[in-house]
Amino acid sequence: MRPCISNIIKWQAGLRNRSSASCEIMSFILHKGSDGPGLRNGHLDGTMSKMYATSCETFPADARKDHPVSDMLVDTFGRLHTYLRISLTERCNLRCQYCMPAEGVELAPSPQLLSQNEIVRLANLFVSSGVTKIRLTGGEPTIRKDIEEICLRLSNLSGLKALAMTTNGITLANKLQKLKECGLSLLNISLDTLVPAKFEFMTRRKGHDRVMKSIDAAIELGYSPVKINCVVMRGFNDDEICDFVGLTREKPINVRFIEFMPFDGNVWNVKKLVPYTEMLDIVGKQFTELQRIQDHPTETAKNFRIEGHEGTVSFITSMTEHFCAGCNRLRLLADGNFKVCLFGPSEVSLRDPLRRGVDDDGLKEIIGAAIKRKKAAHAGMFDIAKTPNRPMIHIGG
Numbered sequence: 001m002r003p004c005i006s007n008i009i010k011w012q013a014g015l016r017n018r019s020s021a022s023c024e025i026m027s028f029i030l031h032k033g034s035d036g037p038g039l040r041n042g043h044l045d046g047t048m049s050k051m052y053a054t055s056c057e058t059f060p061a062d063a064r065k066d067h068p069v070s071d072m073l074v075d076t077f078g079r080l081h082t083y084l085r086i087s088l089t090e091r092c093n094l095r096c097q098y099c100m101p102a103e104g105v106e107l108a109p110s111p112q113l114l115s116q117n118e119i120v121r122l123a124n125l126f127v128s129s130g131v132t133k134i135r136l137t138g139g140e141p142t143i144r145k146d147i148e149e150i151c152l153r154l155s156n157l158s159g160l161k162a163l164a165m166t167t168n169g170i171t172l173a174n175k176l177q178k179l180k181e182c183g184l185s186l187l188n189i190s191l192d193t194l195v196p197a198k199f200e201f202m203t204r205r206k207g208h209d210r211v212m213k214s215i216d217a218a219i220e221l222g223y224s225p226v227k228i229n230c231v232v233m234r235g236f237n238d239d240e241i242c243d244f245v246g247l248t249r250e251k252p253i254n255v256r257f258i259e260f261m262p263f264d265g266n267v268w269n270v271k272k273l274v275p276y277t278e279m280l281d282i283v284g285k286q287f288t289e290l291q292r293i294q295d296h297p298t299e300t301a302k303n304f305r306i307e308g309h310e311g312t313v314s315f316i317t318s319m320t321e322h323f324c325a326g327c328n329r330l331r332l333l334a335d336g337n338f339k340v341c342l343f344g345p346s347e348v349s350l351r352d353p354l355r356r357g358v359d360d361d362g363l364k365e366i367i368g369a370a371i372k373r374k375k376a377a378h379a380g381m382f383d384i385a386k387t388p389n390r391p392m393i394h395i396g397g
């Protein structure tokens with residue numbers, strides 16, 4: 001018997017262990033309604049039905065065993081949230097055009113930001129509930145004076161498997177050795193152009209040479225791959241896509257082309273968006289050996305390698321082919337607000353109850369309730385562009 005929508009809704013309510021494939025089906029249903037490709041009169045057709053059955057059978061046996069996750073971290077679509085991004089500061093030493101308006105953004109006064117102890121206490125709460133990966137973001141995380149201590153304390157949390165950082169690389173080269181000793185295990189460096197003059201235009205600051213130095217320092221220290229985040233904007237850097245790919249020939253880096261996303265104040269316009277398919281076409285024409293690599297279900301990137309190249313190439317297709325069905329991400333902002341979706345405007349403060357003396361169980365209740373309110377997917381790029389959200393510099397990507 002084919003499963004019908006009402007059975008799936010019951011299944012959604014009853015099951016908390018679901019694979020990405022089944023989330024994909026749920027997301028598909030929510031977007032398409034009861035008819036359309038894959039659905040007939042509210043029932044899944046043969047192919048979709050098979051996917052549904054397979055995902056129900058296989059998920060609990062493998063994934064749940066490997067990742068004991070508290071119910072707090074599971075949303076109503078069965079997505080396990082094992083990845084926490086923590087923004088350490090709202091400040092940055094660059095002024096990237098896609099991240100913030102030219103005049104800068106209003107910053108919260110320091111006492112409103114989470115202290116080191118508060119960050120560690122909240123992080124511990126997430127990790128002890130099943131989070132296995134933390135990424136430090138900003139603003140620019142390396143400008144926080146206690147960054148090394150934060151790394152050391154977080155990397156020592158029992159159960160944490162990876163401590164990552166996304167940085168603009170401006171001051172990284174000098175700090176990286178120490179950060180590595182403090183447990184920083186994964187590194188993404190943002191770089192949107194290989195042309196120094198353009199870098200200055202795009203970031204409204206100098207420093208291209210320092211970023212390149214940081215990339216080399218990261219390679220020398222054994223980070224592999226060093227991930228390079230490149231936001232592609234038509235008319236700004238789309239002419240450099242193949243030059244970035246060329247870097248992967250010799251360097252063990254993963255160049256990640258990111259579709260331009262709308263955030264408050266970054267003057268997003270669909271005309272500036274270079275869709276994934278177009279980028280792929282550009283790369284494929286020059287690098288004919290381009291081959292797709294199998295992606296992990298929670299992977300946000302579409303990954304490729306090129307025969308003979310040390311590094312790899314990826315595309316983050318948040319706008320044209322979102323990956324919400326496999327989303328495992330949560331965000332803790334520098335002011336202590338908790339955000340379950342990058343493009344969802346809703347936030348709940350964890351700082352305020354924490355400072356009022358709410359205990360761990362009380363905080364877990366607040367976190368769990370917010371996760372249960374998480375939507376199946378973002379609203380689509382045109383709606384996102386109209387919905388008030390924070391500037392990227394406040395969210396940390």
Ligand code: SF4
Nearest residue numbers: 323324327341342378
């Ligand atoms: S848009 Fe929201 S739900 Fe989709 S992948 Fe990003 S954070 Fe997850």
